[in-house]
Amino acid sequence: MRDEPTGEQLLDIARTMLREELLSALPTEKKHAALMIANAISIATRQLRNGEEGERREAEALSGLLGRSGQGEATGGADLRAQLRELNREFSRAIRAGRADSGAWREAAGQHLSRVTRTKVMESNPKYLGAQG
Template sequence: MREQPKGEALLACARQLLREEVLPVLPAERKHALLMALNAMSIAERQLQNGDAPEAAELASLRNLLDDGKVALADGNRRLARALREGAGDPGSPRRDALFAHLRVAGRQRLAESNPKALAKSR
């Protein structure tokens, strides 16, 4: 068993400390770098909270779309991109609806981890 608090709580605490105590005293030319690090910490925190389920769901969907039960996530996404470039998502394509459904779900999940405020605005 891991020690308490867990990783996402530690990240949240570190972010709060950096934002409240370090950011205000930094010179203006250094604030951007800290804000970028804080953003990366936020993404990592959300990924820890979500666990592996989003990637597993994306992989299962890709394997179904590509009819390949053994393809890895990165390779599956490359194959999907190639299929789209070759017209698999064009109007009239038999797999168009399934492809776009997959892309919507995968895109929303990625946005939920990288920029949830943008996702909230799009609703």
């Protein structure tokens, strides 16, 4: 077991200190960079909190859409990301080939893209979704 504070907690502490203690001491021309760093820390914290679950769900959904369900699922980490890249390439090729032009596959592909986009926005800018409902 890791000691506390955890990595996620350390990132949260760093972001808070940057925003509440250092930002006001910075020259105006450096504040934008500091806010970008604070935002990057927030995104990294949310990604740590969420783990690989979103990527796993995306890979499972793409496998189902592409008729590859039950085929060698990656365990995680770099293998999962490599598998997801390949599935997304195959998904893109299917769309370019016209598979999503009409019918049930079009609807399923649209729902998949909406879910993936929502998941990504929840990590990158959750306030946006709060404002949009």
